[in-house]
Amino acid sequence: MSEYLSVLIFIFAGIGIVLLTFWLSYLIRPSHPYPEKDINYECAELPIGTSWIRFNNHFYIFALIFVIFDVEAVFLFPWAVAFGQLGLYALVEVVVFILILFFGLFYAWKKGVLKWV
Amino acid sequence: MLEIVIASSIKVIIVVIAVLTGCAYATYMERKLVAHFQHRIGPLYAGPYGLLQPMADAVKLIFKEDIVPDKVERYTYALAPVISFIPAMLIFAVIPFGKDTSVFGYGIKMVLSDLNIAVLFIFAITSLGIYGIILGGWSSGSKYSLMGGLRSSAQMISYEVSYGLSIIGVILIANTLSLRELVNQQASDSIWFFSHWYVWRQPLGFLLYLTCAIAETNRAPFDLPEAESELVGGYHTEYSSMRFSMFFIGEYANMLAVSAVGATLFFGGWQGPFVNTIPLLGIVWFVLKVFLFMFFYIWLRATFPRFRYDQLMNFGWKILLPLALFNTMLTSLLVALKVI
Amino acid sequence: MNLDAVIFIISAIVAVLGASMMIFQRNPVMAVLSFMVSLLAQAVLYIQLDALFLGAVLIIVYAGAVLVLFLFVIMLLNLRTTKELGPSSSLMRHLGKYFLSFLLIMEFVFIIKSSFFKGASLVGVMNMKPEGFGTVTSVATLLFTKYLYPFELTSILILVAIVGAVVMARKDKNIDRPTENKLGKN
Numbered sequence: 250m251s252e253y254l255s256v257l258i259f260i261f262a263g264i265g266i267v268l269l270t271f272w273l274s275y276l277i278r279p280s281h282p283y284p285e286k287d288i289n290y291e292c293a294e295l296p297i298g299t300s301w302i303r304f305n306n307h308f309y310i311f312a313l314i315f316v317i318f319d320v321e322a323v324f325l326f327p328w329a330v331a332f333g334q335l336g337l338y339a340l341v342e343v344v345v346f347i348l349i350l351f352f353g354l355f356y357a358w359k360k361g362v363l364k365w366v
Numbered sequence: 367m368l369e370i371v372i373a374s375s376i377k378v379i380i381v382v383i384a385v386l387t388g389c390a391y392a393t394y395m396e397r398k399l400v401a402h403f404q405h406r407i408g409p410l411y412a413g414p415y416g417l418l419q420p421m422a423d424a425v426k427l428i429f430k431e432d433i434v435p436d437k438v439e440r441y442t443y444a445l446a447p448v449i450s451f452i453p454a455m456l457i458f459a460v461i462p463f464g465k466d467t468s469v470f471g472y473g474i475k476m477v478l479s480d481l482n483i484a485v486l487f488i489f490a491i492t493s494l495g496i497y498g499i500i501l502g503g504w505s506s507g508s509k510y511s512l513m514g515g516l517r518s519s520a521q522m523i524s525y526e527v528s529y530g531l532s533i534i535g536v537i538l539i540a541n542t543l544s545l546r547e548l549v550n551q552q553a554s555d556s557i558w559f560f561s562h563w564y565v566w567r568q569p570l571g572f573l574l575y576l577t578c579a580i581a582e583t584n585r586a587p588f589d590l591p592e593a594e595s596e597l598v599g600g601y602h603t604e605y606s607s608m609r610f611s612m613f614f615i616g617e618y619a620n621m622l623a624v625s626a627v628g629a630t631l632f633f634g635g636w637q638g639p640f641v642n643t644i645p646l647l648g649i650v651w652f653v654l655k656v657f658l659f660m661f662f663y664i665w666l667r668a669t670f671p672r673f674r675y676d677q678l679m680n681f682g683w684k685i686l687l688p689l690a691l692f693n694t695m696l697t698s699l700l701v702a703l704k705v706i
Numbered sequence: 707m708n709l710d711a712v713i714f715i716i717s718a719i720v721a722v723l724g725a726s727m728m729i730f731q732r733n734p735v736m737a738v739l740s741f742m743v744s745l746l747a748q749a750v751l752y753i754q755l756d757a758l759f760l761g762a763v764l765i766i767v768y769a770g771a772v773l774v775l776f777l778f779v780i781m782l783l784n785l786r787t788t789k790e791l792g793p794s795s796s797l798m799r800h801l802g803k804y805f806l807s808f809l810l811i812m813e814f815v816f817i818i819k820s821s822f823f824k825g826a827s828l829v830g831v832m833n834m835k836p837e838g839f840g841t842v843t844s845v846a847t848l849l850f851t852k853y854l855y856p857f858e859l860t861s862i863l864i865l866v867a868i869v870g871a872v873v874m875a876r877k878d879k880n881i882d883r884p885t886e887n888k889l890g891k892n
Contacts, residue, residue: 304782
């Protein structure tokens with residue numbers, strides 16, 4: 250368990266560095282805000298409309314497919330670790346598993362979902 | 367218990383300082399190398415050969431005014447740089463950087479925490495790295511930031527699965543998730559010290575890892591999120607001062623991290639000639655290997671133009687992912703038949 | 707009090723706080739972030755129970771993938787301002803939610819008091835761990851021998867999910883098509 254403890258310490262050290270540098274910079278940096286400076290950048294013009302524009306829903310579809318394949322990758326990790334003990338039978342099982350998913354990928358591909366517009 | 371806490375605190379401080387220095391000098395290395403690739407000289411005036419340039423940059427960034435635009439979402443805007451910085455650092459917690467030694471009778475493990483699920487840990491931390499970018503882009507209240515953040519996150523998720531699958535080949539051969547164990551398995555006493563490196567048994571896996579790692583760290587030629595010509599600065603357009611430098615350090619720490627993981631998984635980590643006689647040589651070999659990876663990164667940046675976005679997505683889903691699945695099946699078949 | 711107990715108490719509190727923040731936050735992105743904090747604390751709890759693989763998977767799949775999907779949805783629907791949600795709720799809704807919460811708490815109380823936990827203290831359960839408990843190898847051996855059919859069925863489930871995603875994408879395309887044609891005619 251002590252190994253995980255040092256990971257925790259590392260996280261706290263990281264947070265500590267961030268706080269320290271932010272505090273240091275807060276002490277010494279200048280601050281002269283004025284309204285024109287605090288406008289969002291848009292080629293030195295006044296921003297037109299809202300910045301939270303509607304975007305292509307393709308991003309969502311890709312995120313969905315990513316979740317699916319991420320789950321698959323997670324299943325493969327324990328298989329790879331125990332492969333030496335499990336042997337050829339596990340190989341057949343996983344090949345079936347991968348082939349089914351390959352079919353899914355191929356299906357999405359043929360239906361044109363993976364095509365970026 | 368207190369002894370363990372103190373010992374690991376000291377190790378944490380050393381590793382953090384080493385990584386931060388590494389990041390600083392990675393920027394120097396990049397500027398100098400790219401300059402020479404282009405027949406320029408690069409940083410020259412700060413110190414001999416411009417060696418103090420990273421320090422000058424750091425001081426400059428600390429003194430800069432912190433401009434927070436009016437339209438940002440305050441909390442997420444403040445959190446995003448921190449979230450992108452800490453996961454990048456955290457990967458170094460599990461990387462073994464030398465052979466275990468003993469100083470004044472204390473046995474010292476040359477790894478911060480020897481997790482037996484280290485590879486899964488790396489995969490998990492890498493998957494958290496996306497948050498800084500997506501939140502930074504969304505909360506800035508700028509169209510450039512939003513588009514940059516979206517592109518970047520979609521790119522990262524597209525290459526993350528292949529990134530994970532490219533490692534599986536090595537695990538299939540090694541049957542362990544502990545990086546320490548992986549490094550030990552690549553040891554070789556003969557004169558051909560590199561003969562047991564996994565890169566020879568996993569050439570396709572290594573190429574996949576290299577490609578996905580470059581895409582995961584948003585580096586050229588996959589640096590679309592920061593495509594200056596169309597998106598200004600991408601997701602960190604509206605960030606300045608220390609907040610910007612957190613993103614910046616995070617990016618370089620990420621580069622160093624994937625280089626270190628690549629060196630550990632495929633090039634034997636700290637293994638090299640004469641390590642058994644002089645244990646401290648392990649650190650030198652390790653740093654050298656990481657340096658070679660970084661050189662390759664910078665070389666790519668100076669050589670290749672940027673991908674177009676649809677090419678990038680097609681490449682990730684239609685070429686890399688099927689190849690990674692194919693590599694997994696091929697490796698498992700070869701391992702089962704005891705060929706490799 | 708030893709360090710393990712301290713870590714357990716802190717991460718348990720963080721997990722519960724994160725989960726409640728997720729519900730009480732009016733800003734959807736902050737709600738997702740609170741969920742993530744809660745998940746990280748839960749991962750610490752799993753690791754304390756020696757369930758290493760589950761801890762890692764919780765972060766990889768939930769924090770690294772599913773929450774990213776949630777963030778994309780929130781950004782796609784542009785759920786930024788919370789004022790559009792309208793007045794918080796009417797009296798009947800208040801009564802309803804308190805009634806439901808009361809029922810849930812009573813349910814928990816009955817489960818805890820029931821025979822399931824009698825005689826087996828938590829420490830006892832912890833000490834009954836079999837050899838190699840929670841390691842990736844033991845998970846794999848179980849997954850690929852005893853629970854093989856559920857595992858293979860999972861792939862069918864994932865396939866169904868892919869088909870669902872594809873169908874959704876196709877549907878959106880049909881909506882887009884008329885505008886494309888109009889642009890073409892012009």
